[in-house]
Amino acid sequence: MKILLLALVFCSYVQASWSCFVVEGGCPNKNVTFWLYTNATRDNPTQIRPMRIDPALFQPPRPVYIIIHGYTGHRDFSPNTEIRPELLDKKAVYVISVDFGPLVRHPCFKEAILNALLISECLGQLINNLVNPGIINKDDLHLIGFSLGAQVAGQTANYVNHTLHHITGLDPAKPLFVVTHDRHRLNHEDADFVDIIHTNPAERGILKPMGHADFYVNFRDGEQPGCENHKSPGSCSHNRAPEYYAESIASENGFWGIKCHNWHPHAFGRCTLQQTQALMGYPASPNNSGTYFLETYANPPFAAGHKGATITDLTTKLFDKTGVQHIDELEQKLERRYLQIEADALKKSKKLAEA
Ligand SMILES: *[C@@H]1O[C@H](CO)[C@@H](O)[C@H](O)[C@H]1NC(C)=O
Ligand SMILES: *[C@@H]1O[C@H](CO)[C@@H](O)[C@H](O)[C@H]1NC(C)=O
Ligand SMILES: *[C@@H]1O[C@H](CO)[C@@H](O)[C@H](O)[C@H]1NC(C)=O
Numbered sequence: 001m002k003i004l005l006l007a008l009v010f011c012s013y014v015q016a017s018w019s020c021f022v023v024e025g026g027c028p029n030k031n032v033t034f035w036l037y038t039n040a041t042r043d044n045p046t047q048i049r050p051m052r053i054d055p056a057l058f059q060p061p062r063p064v065y066i067i068i069h070g071y072t073g074h075r076d077f078s079p080n081t082e083i084r085p086e087l088l089d090k091k092a093v094y095v096i097s098v099d100f101g102p103l104v105r106h107p108c109f110k111e112a113i114l115n116a117l118l119i120s121e122c123l124g125q126l127i128n129n130l131v132n133p134g135i136i137n138k139d140d141l142h143l144i145g146f147s148l149g150a151q152v153a154g155q156t157a158n159y160v161n162h163t164l165h166h167i168t169g170l171d172p173a174k175p176l177f178v179v180t181h182d183r184h185r186l187n188h189e190d191a192d193f194v195d196i197i198h199t200n201p202a203e204r205g206i207l208k209p210m211g212h213a214d215f216y217v218n219f220r221d222g223e224q225p226g227c228e229n230h231k232s233p234g235s236c237s238h239n240r241a242p243e244y245y246a247e248s249i250a251s252e253n254g255f256w257g258i259k260c261h262n263w264h265p266h267a268f269g270r271c272t273l274q275q276t277q278a279l280m281g282y283p284a285s286p287n288n289s290g291t292y293f294l295e296t297y298a299n300p301p302f303a304a305g306h307k308g309a310t311i312t313d314l315t316t317k318l319f320d321k322t323g324v325q326h327i328d329e330l331e332q333k334l335e336r337r338y339l340q341i342e343a344d345a346l347k348k349s350k351k352l353a354e355a
């Protein structure tokens with residue numbers, strides 16, 4: 001269990017607050033709840049009890065989107081707040097927002113990652129109880145997870161009785177997920193189609209390609225445009241992933257990425273851009289696998305259509321500075337750097353609180 005080991009390392013950096021806990025018990029769990037939203041009930045969702053689901057809730061049959069928040073989130077927090085209203089406005093769908101807020105509270109980062117195992121198991125149980133009795137069709141199901149929620153979506157694949165149809169990872173969390181087993185990290189084996197939006201690969205999000213289709217947005221600049229003057233440019237960039245996805249649901253311009261054919265662990269410095277383009281976000285299609293790059297505007301609407309990316313040389317500031325030769329080495333270095341920054345910030349805020 002490398003993940004446990006890493007978690008312990010992290011714990012020695014950050015003395016967890018007394019209120020942090022690793023959840024015990026099984027599923028269903030009262031700290032992992034599921035809320036069904038339709039266009040008509042968007043302000044008054046129905047709580048779904050995984051052990052007795054009313055099939056009438058899912059009539060008529062429609063696509064079902066399961067939205068999974070990240071660390072410090074809940075069902076009325078990112079990415080729910082960006083994506084849910086847009087889906088309900090523009091598409092005839094059901095949205096289920098998962099809520100496991102009590103298990104991922106700040107500053108309990110280590111516990112949040114350990115709690116992800118139970119969260120994933122409980123979500124797997126819900127999906128089994130929807131799909132096995134035929135309440136919904138497995139091909140109507142699409143999981144969208146942000147940050148830690150993207151890793152939860154990947155882990156959920158370990159608990160379902162069928163292959164998940166579609167997972168979208170919105171800037172999947174990097175810290176403590178870099179050297180863990182594939183079983184714990186979202187990857188292309190977790191669903192028939194896994195698409196990823198990378199917006200903060202230097203800090204909070206994973207740098208390496210991990211799905212069938214990986215979209216790198218504004219990669220050249222490190223941070224997302226418009227985030228430069230934010231008090232935390234990294235967090236602003238990370239949060240752009242759900243914002244871009246929400247906009248993609250009804251975007252006229254479209255987020256068109258340009259395919260890069262030779263982005264791989266040994267040649268991440270250079271990329272010959274080809275003519276192949278593909279749409280990122282809601283219209284992403286399993287027909288377009290590979291690694292794509294695109295640029296956006298700094299303010300909404302962000303989508304820049306076929307502007308694509310002007311990258312011909314991916315030796316960015318990030319890569320130049322570190323001097324490493326392999327993407328795995330770089331990812332580990334970035335993870336350590338980020339954990340150190342977080343640990344320092346936490347120490348500082350504790351000192352302030354004590355003063
Ligand atoms: C959802 O309801 C709003 C009005 O409340 C309506 O404008 C919109 O078209 C509806 N969306 C769909 C997909 O039916
Ligand atoms: C749910 O979370 C609370 C803290 O918010 C904790 O005290 C409780 O034990 C948890 N319950 C279960 C069933 O895990
Ligand atoms: C589905 O998976 C769960 C958990 O992995 C298992 O307990 C259950 O027996 C499986 N059910 C079927 C119908 O295969």
Ligand SMILES: *[C@@H]1O[C@H](CO)[C@@H](O)[C@H](O)[C@H]1NC(C)=O
Pocket residue numbers: 285286287
């Ligand atoms: C993917 O390609 C197949 C075969 O060419 C085509 O039938 C299908 O419509 C395409 N799917 C999408 C979503 O474009």
